Structure formats: structure tokens, C-alpha cells
Amino acid sequence: MIITFTLNGKDYKMDVDPAMRALDFLRDVMKMKSVKEGCSEGECGACTIILNGNAVCSCLLYAGELDNKDIVTSEGLGTPEKMHPIQEAFVEAGGVQCGFCTPGFVLSSKALLDKIPNPNEEEIKKALEGNLCRCTGYTKIIDSVELAVKKISQLKG
Amino acid sequence: MNKNGINFKAVGKRVNRLEGKEKVCGTSKYIKDLEFEDMVYVAIATANVAHGILKSINVEEAKASKGVVDVLTYEDVPGKNEMGDVVADYPALLKPGDKIAYVGDYVAFVAAESPELARQAAKKVRIDYKELPPVFDIDEAMRDKIVIHGDTNIKTHYVVKKGEYDPEKMFENCDLVLEGEFFADYQEQAYLEPQGVIAIIDLNNTFTVYGSMQCPYYVQNGVAEVLGIPYSDVRVIQTETGGAFGGKEDVPTYFAVPAALVANKLKRPAKLCLDREEDLQLTSKRHPIKSRYKVGVTDYGRIRALRCEAIGDMGGHGTLSPIVLWRSVVHAAGAYDIKNVSVDVYGVYTNKVPCGAYRGFGSPQVFFGVESMMDQIAQELKIDRLHIRQINALEKGKTTPTGHLLNEDIGAKETITKIRERSDWEQLQKEVDDFNKNHKYVKRGLGVSHIHYGVALGAMGQRLDASGAFVQVFKDGTIGIQIGGTEMGQGAKTTMALIASEILGQDISKIRVYQPDTAFVPDSGPTVASRTTLFSGNAVKLACEQLLIKMKTVAAGHLNVPKENIVVGEKCFYDHDNPDACISFHEVAQMSDTENEGLSATGWFKTPKLHWDVEKGFGEAYVTYSFATNVVLVEVDMLTAHVQVLKVFAGHDVGRAINLDGIYGQVQGGFVQGMGYALYEVLKHDDKGHLLTTNFNTLTIPTIQEMPEFEIEIVEAPFSKGPFGAKGIGEPSLIPAPAAIANAVSHAIGKRITQIPITKDYLLKVISES
Numbered sequence: 001m002i003i004t005f006t007l008n009g010k011d012y013k014m015d016v017d018p019a020m021r022a023l024d025f026l027r028d029v030m031k032m033k034s035v036k037e038g039c040s041e042g043e044c045g046a047c048t049i050i051l052n053g054n055a056v057c058s059c060l061l062y063a064g065e066l067d068n069k070d071i072v073t074s075e076g077l078g079t080p081e082k083m084h085p086i087q088e089a090f091v092e093a094g095g096v097q098c099g100f101c102t103p104g105f106v107l108s109s110k111a112l113l114d115k116i117p118n119p120n121e122e123e124i125k126k127a128l129e130g131n132l133c134r135c136t137g138y139t140k141i142i143d144s145v146e147l148a149v150k151k152i153s154q155l156k157g
Numbered sequence: 158m159n160k161n162g163i164n165f166k167a168v169g170k171r172v173n174r175l176e177g178k179e180k181v182c183g184t185s186k187y188i189k190d191l192e193f194e195d196m197v198y199v200a201i202a203t204a205n206v207a208h209g210i211l212k213s214i215n216v217e218e219a220k221a222s223k224g225v226v227d228v229l230t231y232e233d234v235p236g237k238n239e240m241g242d243v244v245a246d247y248p249a250l251l252k253p254g255d256k257i258a259y260v261g262d263y264v265a266f267v268a269a270e271s272p273e274l275a276r277q278a279a280k281k282v283r284i285d286y287k288e289l290p291p292v293f294d295i296d297e298a299m300r301d302k303i304v305i306h307g308d309t310n311i312k313t314h315y316v317v318k319k320g321e322y323d324p325e326k327m328f329e330n331c332d333l334v335l336e337g338e339f340f341a342d343y344q345e346q347a348y349l350e351p352q353g354v355i356a357i358i359d360l361n362n363t364f365t366v367y368g369s370m371q372c373p374y375y376v377q378n379g380v381a382e383v384l385g386i387p388y389s390d391v392r393v394i395q396t397e398t399g400g401a402f403g404g405k406e407d408v409p410t411y412f413a414v415p416a417a418l419v420a421n422k423l424k425r426p427a428k429l430c431l432d433r434e435e436d437l438q439l440t441s442k443r444h445p446i447k448s449r450y451k452v453g454v455t456d457y458g459r460i461r462a463l464r465c466e467a468i469g470d471m472g473g474h475g476t477l478s479p480i481v482l483w484r485s486v487v488h489a490a491g492a493y494d495i496k497n498v499s500v501d502v503y504g505v506y507t508n509k510v511p512c513g514a515y516r517g518f519g520s521p522q523v524f525f526g527v528e529s530m531m532d533q534i535a536q537e538l539k540i541d542r543l544h545i546r547q548i549n550a551l552e553k554g555k556t557t558p559t560g561h562l563l564n565e566d567i568g569a570k571e572t573i574t575k576i577r578e579r580s581d582w583e584q585l586q587k588e589v590d591d592f593n594k595n596h597k598y599v600k601r602g603l604g605v606s607h608i609h610y611g612v613a614l615g616a617m618g619q620r621l622d623a624s625g626a627f628v629q630v631f632k633d634g635t636i637g638i639q640i641g642g643t644e645m646g647q648g649a650k651t652t653m654a655l656i657a658s659e660i661l662g663q664d665i666s667k668i669r670v671y672q673p674d675t676a677f678v679p680d681s682g683p684t685v686a687s688r689t690t691l692f693s694g695n696a697v698k699l700a701c702e703q704l705l706i707k708m709k710t711v712a713a714g715h716l717n718v719p720k721e722n723i724v725v726g727e728k729c730f731y732d733h734d735n736p737d738a739c740i741s742f743h744e745v746a747q748m749s750d751t752e753n754e755g756l757s758a759t760g761w762f763k764t765p766k767l768h769w770d771v772e773k774g775f776g777e778a779y780v781t782y783s784f785a786t787n788v789v790l791v792e793v794d795m796l797t798a799h800v801q802v803l804k805v806f807a808g809h810d811v812g813r814a815i816n817l818d819g820i821y822g823q824v825q826g827g828f829v830q831g832m833g834y835a836l837y838e839v840l841k842h843d844d845k846g847h848l849l850t851t852n853f854n855t856l857t858i859p860t861i862q863e864m865p866e867f868e869i870e871i872v873e874a875p876f877s878k879g880p881f882g883a884k885g886i887g888e889p890s891l892i893p894a895p896a897a898i899a900n901a902v903s904h905a906i907g908k909r910i911t912q913i914p915i916t917k918d919y920l921l922k923v924i925s926e927s
Contacts, residue, residue: 033190034183036399038349039433043853046349074183083178091177094818097826098646099180100350100399106181128861132853134347134400135646136822137829138864 003067007032008076018064023047025063026073034074034103038132045131048104049073055111055127074103077110085151086110086144095144097135105131109145118149166727167658168881171818172665175650176397185397188353188369193426196355197226199419200275200429201439202265202282207473207508207846208291208305209257211284214264219281224274226423228282229266229415233422236385240414242375242407244475246306249383249414257286258305259473259508260846261439266415268423272430291508291846295447295470298505305473305506312471313479313504315486317774319560320462322499324451327462331453333537337530339450340912341522341895343840344443344833345850346515347858348645350399352409352440353430356380356416363390364417369398370409371643372683377675379410380417391417393675401645402830403514406685407477408440434851441476441513442840444469444504446485446522452530458538458545462497463558465489467523469504472511478504481512483617485519487778490558491527492569492609493549498558500774508846514685517892520610521831525913528606528896533909542900543582546607546786547573557609559778568810568874569784573607575870576786576808589790593905598796601803602905604789606896611779612885613688616769622688622780623763624681626696628657630704630756634743636661636668641681642693643673647887648819649689653697655815656880660701661708662725663742679761687783687885690815692762694880699760707756711749712740764878781876783889784810787828787897789865793905798920800836800902801863807893808870812884817871820886824869827890833859834891835898835913 001018004011007030016025026032026049035058038046042057049058050072078084086109089095096102105128112119112127119127124145133141179185202219204211216228231238231252241247248255251264265282269275292303298310306312321327328334354368354376364384366376373393381391393413398405412429419427431439448467454460467489471478486502502523535545550569556562576582589601614622627639638657644650650670658665681693705725712730713720722733731739749756769776788806793799807824814820837857841849850856875882899910908923 036183036187036350037189037432038351039853041433041852041854044349044433074181078182080178080182080184083182087178087181090181091173094174094822096174096177096180097648097822098349098398098400099176099185100187100348102180103183125861125864132349132858132860134349134402134830134858135826137825137827137867138859138861139825139867140822141861142864 001064003064005066005068006070008072016063018062020063021059022061022063022066023058026058032073032075036100036103038100045104045108046101048107048131050107050111053111053114055108072107074106077106085155086148089148089151090144093144093147094140095136101131101133105133105141109148113148113152165659166662167655168813168815169817170655172651172655174648175654175665175670176644187350187399188355188367188396189430191355191367191396193355193357196426196428197268197270197419197423198272198275199415199427200267200279201263201415202267202279203260204251204257204262204264204284205260206257206286206288207260208289209286210289211251211253211255211257211286213253213285215283216265218283219267219278222278222281224270225278226268226270229418229422233418234383237382240379240383240411241475243477243479244312247474247476256306259510261510266419268419268427293507293509293842293846295468295505295507298507299468305508310506311503312475312506313482315483315502315774317486317490317498317500317559319558319775320497322497324464324499327464327497327499328453331461332456333534334451334453335530335533335537336451337526337533338911339448339526339529341525342445342914344515344838345437345840345856346402346404347856348400348402348404351431351433351436352405352412354409354413354416355426355428356413356420357426358420358424359392363392364420365392365394366413366417367394367396368409368413369405370395371401371405371645371685373643373673373675374680375407375683376410376413380413383414384417384421395643395673398643398645402516403518403685404440405645406514406683408513437851438848441511443515444471444481444512444519444522448523448526450526450530452534454534456538458534458540458548460493460495460549463490463495465500465526467502469502469519470507470512471504472507472509474511476511476513478512480618481514481519485523486774487559487611488520489523489527491524492551492607492784493558494551494555495558509842510848516827516830517888518686521834521892521895524606524608524892525896525899529899532605532900532903542605543573543577546605550607551609557778560775561777565877566874567782567784568872569609571872571874572784572786572808572810575872576788576806579868579870580788580806598794600793600795600905602791602793602901602903604897604899604901604904605787606893606900607786608889608893609782609784610687610889610892612691612781612783613686613779614682615779616767616777619767621682623761624692624696625678626693626700626760627678628697628700628704628758630746632747632750634667634746636663638668638670638697639674639677640670640693640697641673641678642689643684647823648816649693651819652690652694652816656694656697657701660698660705662727664727687887687889690883690885691879694883695762696760698880699762700758703758704756707754708745708749711752711754712745715740715748780878781884783884783886785889785893787893789897789901791898791901791905793902795924798917798924800915802832802865802898804866806868808872809886809889810872810874811886812876812879813873813882814871815881815883820871821869823886823890825867828894829859829864831891831894832898835895836915839914839916
């Protein structure tokens with residue numbers, strides 16, 4: 001099946017096995033290794049991507065479902081040399097420990113802040129409740145999102 | 158200057174995690190992200206029967222399956238067919254005549270061109286076996302009617318005996334004697350990254366194993382023994398590790414062995430990465446422990462005598478059980494000064510999933526028991542629950558329940574005092590009473606717990622308790638550190654960098670801490686037991702101190718002053734008496750290079766021999782102890798049995814806070830993991846010995862919605878042999894949580910909780926009992 005999609009701002013037209021999981025397509029074909037596999041059934045959120053503005057689990061999607069979609073992975077946000085403000089905030093507020101769940105949390109946070117630039121704690125929890133973290137106990141993840149809000153609003157002046 | 162009046166440059170500073178940028182951007186290399194040319198993928202075929210004798214293995218159908226390159230059985234094991242690190246009861250591959258001890262025992266390894274094809278073929282491996290009646294219950298296993306290995310299921314029995322320990326006499330002078338029975342069930346580590354390894358034949362024509370792991374040296378030993386090759390021919394490099402919590406202590410060896418056997422036979426790189434369901438079914442858990450306590454006290458709450466008998470469920474293989482249950486026995490009497498102590502802890506085989514290492518290592522289960530007893534005694538005597546801990550707590554000059562004389566200052570009592578103040582304890586109790594008067598169906602409760610934790614491997618593991626480091630200063634003034642301890646999210650790299658920064662005066666941005674590689678640092682023992690700051694930290698400190706002397710000598714030569722006068726600052730080395738005479742760190746590094754000084758050094762740290770009498774269970778159990786106190790506020794819905802932990806006050810004596818942000822992260826994360834154990838995380842087997850809980854749809858771990866509010870107090874009672882006084886925090890963060898939460902729920906409902914996890918079914922039953 002031929003699909004067209006935008007991945008991290010770049011347009012692609014590709015022949016894909018429509019029954020391949022989007023997670024495998026992104027990791028193995030597109031080499032987006034930030035997309036992690038933690039449970040393969042949509043419970044842990046490690047494979048979160050942003051699909052047309054919404055944070056979704058890529059393990060629950062087929063590659064064919066990416067047709068005509070706009071996809072963002074952590075690779076599209078920033079690099080260690082030039083991080084996105086949300087990524088900076090996770091580093092500075094200690095929202096990262098083992099790091100395996102982190103790209104997923106960053107993307108869920110991005111999808112949230114694109115919709116609600118100044119969320120309250122309940123809104124943050126609601127947006128991140130589909131992402132599991134076993135290391136931090138979540139306090140510093142909330143701190144990270146709150147710091148990201150400040151950073152983004154400062155950038156906007 | 159910190160509050161103890163010591164002027165640290167780096168120690169105790171809040172800094173960003175050393176490898177944080179790569180982790181948030183997703184560029185860190187975890188095992189699944191690594192690929193090699195011509196790789197084969199490995200899947201494990203298991204016995205799928207809980208108890209039996211293997212008669213034969215048929216791999217024909219599997220071999221003929223699509224994409225299969227080969228199927229390995231016991232005949233393909235060139236070395237020792239044995240994987241257990243502590244107990245020799247775990248064959249790498251079962252052979253006909255061998256005992257099948259649990260459903261996950263290995264019968265064949267399939268190598269195929271893709272992971273899916275390997276998995277599909279593994280299901281086609283057939284075995285013929287004689288089925289034996291299984292034993293799943295620990296009390297039944299204790300009776301030895303069905304025996305799994307050898308001639309008894311009781312693999313370990315450790316004791317602690319102190320003072321008068323005759324059960325008939327030890328309680329004679331007590332005003333009040335209370336008894337209690339408790340059960341703490343399984344817990345799954347649930348690191349987010351499933352286990353995985355790759356074995357390749359490398360540039361040296363020897364084996365390199367990459368993988369997600371805590372203990373590269375265990376993997377090196379295991380692979381060399383099973384392959385029957387020299388240790389020098391196995392090199393193990395840890396990849397970025399997505400959480401471990403004890404679950405990646407010995408267990409990665411059990412996956413490195415299959416991958417290495419395949420790489421050895423096929424001469425191709427072999428990758429074995431588990432999915433969540435395989436991981437949950439094939440890896441060890443926290444031991445279910447049943448405990449019986451009897452505690453005698455004076456009328457004012459001083460403990461006079463404590464007796465505990467406990468049984469731990471080891472599952473089908475011993476793995477690390479003896480050493481885990483030894484930690485149970487040492488900690489079972491709690492963190493108190495008690496004259497008369499008698500503890501017996503047994504470890505028994507059952508035909509279930511093996512139990513092994515998990516953060517806390519056999520201690521959270523017994524602290525749940527002993528700390529429940531403490532709350533009960535306080536209630537009975539109508540004395541304050543923090544006060545009863547305070548009057549029994551350990552301090553310098555007292556002996557632990559194993560008779561270990563504490564000859565240095567410790568912060569046990571200070572954690573209690575600080576938490577009393579921080580929580581505004583009297584006022585908080587009033588608020589909870591008022592709330593409960595005004596609410597019929599929602600009740601609040603306060604729970605307390607106080608714990609100690611023996612840092613590092615202790616008397617029974619001291620043969621492994623030493624660690625090394627190799628540190629270089631490059632000619633551009635940057636610093637490279639290689640240690641034997643692993644980073645798995647806990648912040649070890651950042652802590653090592655802070656220690657080097659403190660000694661060498663350089664900002665941590667100039668310091669790199671490499672992934673551990675067994676080729677460069679001698680066997681440094683496992684990264685477990687909250688020992689990395691103490692052991693690897695001291696090794697790094699020792700190496701940096703040697704480098705500093707070398708660099709000071711070079712600087713002194715250049716500045717023409719005695720080297721004793723040289724001081725290192727962040728930018729330069731300077732003359733103490735004439736600070737204007739200075740030379741930059743970078744320049745000294747460069748000069749050392751041209752002057753052939755060789756700016757590298759190794760550090761090796763070990764601790765003095767501990768004196769322990771294993772028969773009596775008496776003596777110096779561990780080199781030092783960390784202490785903690787929790788006060789927890791919960792809310793219980795009496796109709797639905799929903800429990801929410803609202804607030805946590807956590808006080809921790811860490812010796813010295815080196816990586817302050819890391820400590821906060823450990824305390825919060827450890828507590829929430831302990832909260833999951835106390836409330837939600839149930840693992841169930843079916844009646845054939847298969848785990849029913851095989852993914853996160855049935856294993857409920859805390860989400861962001863369950864997050865409590867934290868107030869944290871860090872106490873610093875420096876340990877003379879710790880780097881700058883540091884002890885350990887990794888496990889003490891979790892250990893007090895289940896006990897404090899169970900006590901809080903008991904307080905809220907007015908009845909005693911005696912089992913964890915406090916499932917809704919169980920809690921409803923307790924609430925509705927008259």
C-alpha cells in the first residue's frame with residue numbers, strides 16, 4: 001500500500017505493508033528509535049507519537065493508518081545540542097531517570113501544551129495518565145511540564 | 158557552605174542529570190536500538206509444565222519452520238550447563254532426566270531471521286515428560302510431601318539470636334506481649350524497558366555481550382562458564398538501561414546465555430529482546446513472605462523481646478534467594494535497640510516463578526510486619542506512634558538487633574524528630590480526627606514507619622564487595638571516568654561526576670562517565686544493595702585524588718612553588734600564598750601530556766572485614782546503615798475500598814547528600830513503587846503454575862493520578878568511610894512505604910491490615926468484618 005505522510009515536518013510517499021504496526025514502521029523503516037516499545041498493547045505509553053496533534057500509542061496503529069497523517073516523534077522536537085523547551089524542562093526539573101518512558105512523556109506534554117498552553121495540575125495529570133513511569137514517582141514530571149509552560153511563555157514574550 | 162559547616166564545591170549541588178539530554182531527545186542507545194549486520198534473533202522454548210521429569214525434546218517441526226536457522230538444545234552447551242549465581246539448581250537447557258521445576262524452564266533456543274519467526278517456531282518445540290504433582294503453597298512446601306530439588310524444599314534457614322532467645326523465657330519481664338501474622342505477596346519490578354541482550358563475536362575474535370543490565374560481571378561469569386571459555390574471552394558492555402530495580406541483577410545472565418550459545422554455534426550476532434509478556438513470565442519477582450511476630454514491651458513502650466518466624470517463597474529456582482532472605486533475617490526485628498531477639502527465616506521451593514532481587518531485597522516484607530506491630534503496641538498502650546519509635550530507635554553506642562555495636566553517629570532519631578516537626582504531627586492528628594468526625598463513608602488515616610537498611614552486600618556477600626574505577630584527564634582538560642557500577646536511571650553517573658568535580662574542581666560538563674565495560678575495570682561486584690555511591694564513588698574519589706597529586710606536581714613545577722602550596726579551583730591551579738600565580742587546569746593537562754606524566758589513575762575500594770557468626774546469626778551484618786522515617790496520610794472510601802495516598806512526609810539519613818536532585822528522585826520514585834506494592838500490584842498464577850498477570854492490563858502500577866504530595870527531609874549523619882560521608886538511598890526510599898501505608902489504612906478503618914497488597918477485595922472484607 002502506498003501512503004503519504006508528514007514525519008517531523010518532512011513529506012514522504014512510501015510503499016508499506018499496511019498490516020505492519022506503526023511502531024515497527026517508525027522504528028525499523030523510518031529509524032525513529034526514540035519511539036519505545038514497553039508493553040505492545042497501549043497500556044504504558046512508551047511508544048507515544050503525535051498524530052495530527054493528538055498523543056497516541058503507535059503500537060495500536062497499523063502503518064496503513066498513517067496515510068495522510070502528520071506525525072511527530074521526539075526526533076522532530078529537538079536534539080541534544082538544540083533541545084525543545086519541553087525537553088529542556090524535563091532535564092532541568094529532573095523529570096527523567098532511566099529515560100525509557102521519557103520521549104513518550106515529552107510528546108504527551110507537547111500535545112497537551114499545543115492545545116492548552118497554561119494547564120492546571122488536573123489537566124496535566126489527565127494528559128499524562130496514559131504514560132507509565134516506574135522511576136520518578138511523577139512529581140518531577142509535573143514539575144517538568146510546569147517549567148515547560150514557563151519556558152514556552154517566555155519564548156513567546 | 159552546607160549546614161554542617163563544610164564548604165563543598167560540587168557535593169550537594171543540584172545539577173542536571175549527566176546523560177539527561179540524550180534521554181529526553183530519544184538518542185540514547187537502549188539494547189533494542191542496536192543492530193548488527195547478519196543478526197539472528199533468539200526465542201526461548203519453555204517447558205510449560207510446573208513440575209515433572211523431562212523425557213525427550215523434539216525440535217523437528219521448529220527446525221523446519223519458516224526463517225529458522227537453528228534450534229539449540231542441551232547438546233549445544235559446550236561448558237557447564239548451569240546458570241545459578243548463588244544456588245546451582247538452574248540448568249541453561251534441560252536434558253532428558255532433568256527436573257522441570259516451573260513452567261518457564263528452558264528446553265530449547267530458536268534462532269531465526271526475525272524475532273517473530275523465532276517466537277512462532279519456539280511454540281513448535283515439543284517435549285515428552287512425566288508429570289509430577291506440583292506444590293504451589295509455601296506451607297505445603299514446608300511439609301516436604303512433594304519435594305522439588307534434592308531431599309527438602311527448605312533451601313535456606315537463617316537465624317538471628319541475641320540475648321535471651323529461648324521462646325519460653327524471652328518474654329518473662331514484659332508488661333505487654335502482642336502477636337501478629339502478616340503476609341506480603343509478590344511484586345513485579347516493572348521496569349519500563351523489557352530485558353534484552355546481544356552477543357557478538359567481536360574484533361578480538363572473542364565474545365562481546367551488550368545488554369540492559371545491572372551487573373555486567375555476573376553476565377561475564379555466566380557466559381564464560383556456560384560456553385566453557387576463559388573469562389578473558391567474554392567482554393560485557395552495558396547499554397543504556399531503562400530501569401531495573403533488582404530485576405536486572407542476576408536475570409540478564411539467563412538471557413545472555415541463550416544469545417551467546419547461539420552466537421557461538423552460528424558465528425552470527427544473536428539478539429534476544431523480550432516483549433513484556435515474556436519478560437513478566439520469565440523473570441524473578443519479590444518474594445512472598447509470611448511472617449509471625451511476637452513482641453514484648455514495657456508499660457511505657459520499650460521493646461524487651463522480639464520473636465519472628467518467616468517463610469519466603471523462592472519459586473522453582475533458588476537464584477539469589479539465600480542472600481535475599483539473609484537480608485530479611487537481619488532486618489526482621491526492625492530498626493530498634495532490642496535486648497532479646499530471635500528470628501528464623503526459611504526459604505522454600507515451590508513450582509512457581511522464581512523470586513529474586515527487588516529493591517529492598519527481602520526487607521520491605523518484614524518491615525511491614527514489624528512496623529505493623531509497633532503501631533499496634535502504641536495503640537494498645539495509648540502512646541504516641543512517633544514517640545514509641547523514638548524511644549526504641551538506634552543511636553551511637555547501641556547495638557542493632559544482630560548485636561552490631563554502632564560506633565559512629567547515625568541519623569535514625571533525627572529522621573523521626575524532623576518528620577515530627579515537618580508534618581506538624583500533633584496538629585495533623587487533630588485534623589484527621591476532625592475530618593473523621595465529620596465524614597461517615599470517607600475516612601482518613603495516618604501511618605508511621607521507621608526503618609534501617611544495611612548498605613552494600615554485608616557479611617554474607619562481602620566476597621563481592623569491592624569496586625574499581627579508572628579515571629583519565631585528557632590533554633584538553635576533559636575527564637573520562639570508567640566504573641564497574643551501572644547507571645540504570647538512579648543517577649549513578651551524575652553522582653560519580655559530582656565526586657570527581659569535587660576533587661578536581663572541574664564543572665561536570667567537562668566530565669564523561671562511560672558505559673561499564675568489563676574489559677577495563679576489574680570485577681566491581683553488582684550494582685545493587687544501594688552500594689554504588691559508597692563503592693564506585695569511593696573508587697572514583699581515590700583515583701581522582703591520585704590524579705590531583707600528579708597535576709599539582711606539574712603545576713608546582715611550572716609555578717616554581719612547593720606542591721603543598723598548590724590549590725585547585727574551577728579555572729586553575731594556584732599558589733595558596735599568592736593566588737595571582739596560577740595556571741589553568743587545561744594547561745596543566747597539556748603540560749602533563751608533553752612531560753609524559755600519564756594522567757590516568759585507578760581507584761579500588763573495599764571495606765574492613767565484617768565479623769559475622771552465621772550459626773548464631775550475630776555480629777556485624779553490614780558496613781553501615783541508612784535510616785528513614787515515613788508519615789503517610791491516606792483517605793479510604795469505606796464503600797468502594799478505594800485508597801488514595803494524599804501526603805507523604807519522608808525523612809532519610811543518607812550520610813551525605815552528594816547528588817541532591819538524584820536523592821529527591823529516588824525518594825519520590827521509591828515511595829511510589831512501594832505504594833504500588835502496598836495497594837495495587839497483584840500477581841496471580843493459575844492452578845497450573847502459569848502467571849495470569851502478564852502485562853500492564855492486569856498488572857496495575859501507579860499512574861500519575863495516584864501521585865501523592867511529598868515533603869522530604871534529608872538528614873546527614875556522615876559515615877566515616879563513605880565518600881564525603883555518603884551512605885545509600887536507592888532502596889531505603891521504598892522500604893518504609895508499604896508499612897506506613899498499611900498502618901495508615903489500619904488507622905483509617907479502625908482495624909488491622911495484615912496483608913499487602915491491600916486489594917479492594919481484601920479491604921472490603923476487613924471493613925465489613927464485625
